[in-house]
Amino acid sequence: MRPERTVDVLIVGAGPAGLAAAAGLAAAGVGRVEVLEREERAGGVPRHCHHGGFGARTFAGLTGPGTSGPRYARARVDAALRAGASVRTGVTATGWAGPLTLDTTSPRGLERLTARAVVLATGARERPRAARLVPGSRAAGVYTTGELQQAVHLYGQHIGTRAVVVGAEPVAYAALDTLRRAGVEVAAQVTAESRHRATPWRAAESRLRYGVPLLTGAAVTELVGRGRVSAVGVRHRTGLLAQLSCDTVVFTGDFVPDHELARRGGVSLAPGTRGPAIDADFRTDIPGVFAVGNVAHAVEPAGAVAAEGWRAAVSVRRYLLSGRWPSVVRGV
Numbered sequence: 271m272r273p274e275r276t277v278d279v280l281i282v283g284a285g286p287a288g289l290a291a292a293a294g295l296a297a298a299g300v301g302r303v304e305v306l307e308r309e310e311r312a313g314g315v316p317r318h319c320h321h322g323g324f325g326a327r328t329f330a331g332l333t334g335p336g337t338s339g340p341r342y343a344r345a346r347v348d349a350a351l352r353a354g355a356s357v358r359t360g361v362t363a364t365g366w367a368g369p370l371t372l373d374t375t376s377p378r379g380l381e382r383l384t385a386r387a388v389v390l391a392t393g394a395r396e397r398p399r400a401a402r403l404v405p406g407s408r409a410a411g412v413y414t415t416g417e418l419q420q421a422v423h424l425y426g427q428h429i430g431t432r433a434v435v436v437g438a439e440p441v442a443y444a445a446l447d448t449l450r451r452a453g454v455e456v457a458a459q460v461t462a463e464s465r466h467r468a469t470p471w472r473a474a475e476s477r478l479r480y481g482v483p484l485l486t487g488a489a490v491t492e493l494v495g496r497g498r499v500s501a502v503g504v505r506h507r508t509g510l511l512a513q514l515s516c517d518t519v520v521f522t523g524d525f526v527p528d529h530e531l532a533r534r535g536g537v538s539l540a541p542g543t544r545g546p547a548i549d550a551d552f553r554t555d556i557p558g559v560f561a562v563g564n565v566a567h568a569v570e571p572a573g574a575v576a577a578e579g580w581r582a583a584v585s586v587r588r589y590l591l592s593g594r595w596p597s598v599v600r601g602v
């Protein structure tokens with residue numbers, strides 16, 4: 271038997287989107303607003319992004335430096351708590367027991383929570399190696415950027431000595447920063463595209479200052495090694511094959527919405543994003559269930575998803591007051 275409780279609004283995910291929605295709703299006095307976060311610390315992805323650039327503002331075409339991810343995450347958590355929301359960490363929403371009832375699990379036990387409205391803010395994650403269909407052994411030493419950052423910045427784990435980074439989007443350059451901080455040499459950055467997708471100065475800094483070669487038009491075709499990765503097989507679009515020796519491989523970018531909970535609840539997904547289909551008011555096709563942040567679209571800057579969270583709070587409050595839900599939600 272699970273203990274059962276009711277709250278007014280239940281928010282799943284304490285990243286920038288969920289925390290902003292929580293702050294907005296609690297400040298508006300809608301009643302008990304509870305945020306569930308499966309990690310031990312709230313804040314979402316910025317918790318483990320030690321670079322700056324979070325919450326940066328643009329003025330007259332110039333963008334400021336922003337702040338570090340952990341500092342940004344703490345500020346978002348503090349704002350939600352100050353507004354009166356309750357943020358519970360180490361609690362995972364595992365499934366649905368009714369349209370607005372979620373089952374949870376945590377080290378303290380199982381629980382069943384019913385709300386007047388549910389906000390899904392579960393974010394997005396990078397596609398892991400298995401889903402990218404790279405053949406080869408199941409050797410250790412293979413990460414996504416998120417896994418790498420958590421291992422280095424949250425748990426201080428030893429990573430390896432020589433890495434290959436797959437991808438050339440901004441997130442790949444964040445992975446290079448983390449590898450540098452962990453003292454790992456980078457053998458090469460490999461991308462199937464014809465050029466990098468980062469700012470010119472970021473790409474130039476990586477090549478010229480840190481000496482990281484960027485191999486364009488090349489795909490990683492194989493992971494080699496028993497127990498631990500010892501090399502990656504690379505195929506250039508001209509057909510040339512090569513092996514790069516390394517003990518660490520980081521797959522970057524290629525984000526997919528963390529839609530598992532939405533799917534289990536029968537929420538329709540948008541074919542384009544594979545996240546919950548929502549209308550302009552963040553409503554899904556299940557009355558009372560909203561979705562906000564990266565779960566509903568491609569990865570956006572933290573400030574942009576936090577702004578969505580505030581707007582979603584207005585929609586949720588309007589629904590709590592009116593009880594109205596349109597019969598057709600765009601994209602479904």
Ligand SMILES: Cc1cc2nc3c(=O)[nH]c(=O)nc-3n(C[C@H](O)[C@H](O)[C@H](O)COP(=O)(O)OP(=O)(O)OC[C@H]3O[C@@H](n4cnc5c(N)ncnc54)[C@H](O)[C@@H]3O)c2cc1C
Pocket residue numbers: 282283284285286287288306307308309313314315316319321322323324325326361362363364391392393394415416441444528531562563564565569570571572573575
């Ligand atoms: C490597 C990297 C670098 C970045 N750098 C920048 C930058 O410099 N500047 C910038 O503005 N943005 C940056 N971003 C983007 C920014 O971090 C994200 O857009 C933002 O964190 C998305 O917020 P979110 O709330 O939608 O999701 P997330 O931050 O992903 O938060 C979702 C939360 O939901 C929790 N969760 C998921 N499922 C459950 C469940 N079933 N039960 C309980 N909890 C659950 C997760 O644990 C997670 O904490 C970066 C992103 C990455 C990956």
